[in-house]
């Protein structure tokens with residue numbers, strides 16, 4: 430039980446009908462979850478507007494309605510609170526209702542187009558090794574200490590996010606590392622949280638369908654840094670065109686990392702090959718198990734956050750050197766005999782695929798071939814199919830088009846859409862094999878010793894969804910099996 434007026438702390442209220450001196454037992458934005466005694470906040474979502482469900486919420490027992498637009502009829506027994514923005518109100522109210530736990534732990538948020546999961550996961554692993562009980566909120570998995578909580582595909586809504594933070598605090602977490610996507614920031618899911626630190630990775634022209642213009646996308650990300658308190662740290666990528674703008678108006682202490690110019694956390698890649706990265710980090714030479722140039726950036730961001738949190742340089746570098754990244758993010762398996770490297774990566778947009786193939790190019794020592802296995806999801810944006818196929822052909826020696834998650838679509842038709850992409854010169858480079866396992870098997874058969882195979886699109890996923898049925902499928906597991914079976 431909590432007093433309504435207490436959980437309204439910081440909410441921008443326009444008017445109140447009824448008394449705020451009452452006890453409430455829950456806060457909800459989904460009318461289906463409302464139980465007697467709850468507060469219902471009508472949030473305008475992308476698809477539905479919560480204002481349509483105010484009556485349902487009252488029928489289910491809501492005693493307080495928080496709204497933006499005037500509801501038609503006000504009921505006697507219900508308290509009505511009109512606010513400027515219900516999404517922001519949900520952020521503050523959830524934070525207050527669940528005990529403002531973000532203020533009792535150190536919460537570090539990561540934003541940017543690519544690398545959020547990787548950076549947040551590395552931070553979680555690092556701080557766990559350093560001896561702190563930590564929480565992780567990512568698009569791949571949520572963890573409280575060693576325990577996996579629930580895997581969602583988006584940053585949770587303000588209510589479940591704050592409920593999760595409370596659980597983390599109750600179980601003794603000292604640090605929490607969370608992805609804070611531009612969607613989440615824009616929808617106020619993290620409004621009200623107190624961050625002790627924030628990291629910016631990079632920005633590319635992704636998610637523009639949602640944010641309409643690039644400037645709007647940058648503005649949303651920047652607002653996260655603008656809202657940081659003065660005691661927090663803000664770490665940004667100096668090599669990204671928008672890196673400095675991000676921190677322009679923040680009150681937090683500013684730090685930069687870079688591979689190219691002077692910066693607080695300066696890296697210089699000495700070796701970047703299949704056996705790892707050797708990098709000078711502020712003049713300390715360190716051998717990392719993670720591979721690829723973009724992981725050099727991710728590692729610098731993580732190093733910076735650890736130093737800003739007061740950790741010891743030598744100790745941090747020693748721990749970071751043995752860490753592996755997030756599952757399915759530039760994740761690799763090397764075959765025992767022929768040393769074929771299979772990289773499993775989540776890249777499922779033209780932009781991400783190009784990124785990963787560019788990173789692979791820099792890893793090549795000499796004339797290893799790059800063989801890419803790639804498919805496109807069904808029931809999703811069809812325009813990216815030919816583009817992804819084209820990107821794969823342009824930056825690989827051989828390509829195998831196959832199925833990703835066809836969902837309700839005909840797998841062969843999706844591949845046909847992909848085949849329309851590559852120009853006539855690239856036609857010789859690819860073959861199409863609908864069955865994903867057969868496609869991976871063919872890639873391995875085509876590979877010479879030390880070649881690199883990229884298996885793109887599914888990353889950490891453990892299933893393949895075909896005609897509405899989810900079958901167990903794990904790219905890494907399949908690769909390991911096939912390396913064995915084919916004696917490579």
Ligand SMILES: Nc1ncnc2c1ncn2[C@@H]1O[C@H](COP(=O)(O)OP(=O)(O)OP(=O)(O)O)[C@@H](O)[C@H]1O
Nearest residue numbers: 542543544545546547568723726758759775776781
């Ligand atoms: N610093 C980076 N720069 C560019 N690409 C990266 C970087 N780190 C990881 N990647 C690649 O970008 C893709 C997404 O990585 P990751 O899942 O870590 O990012 P994310 O920001 O969490 O993405 P999402 O928005 O899907 O949650 C993968 O293909 C990964 O290998």
Ligand SMILES: [Mg+2]
Nearest residue numbers: 545546568608
């Ligand atoms: Mg992610």
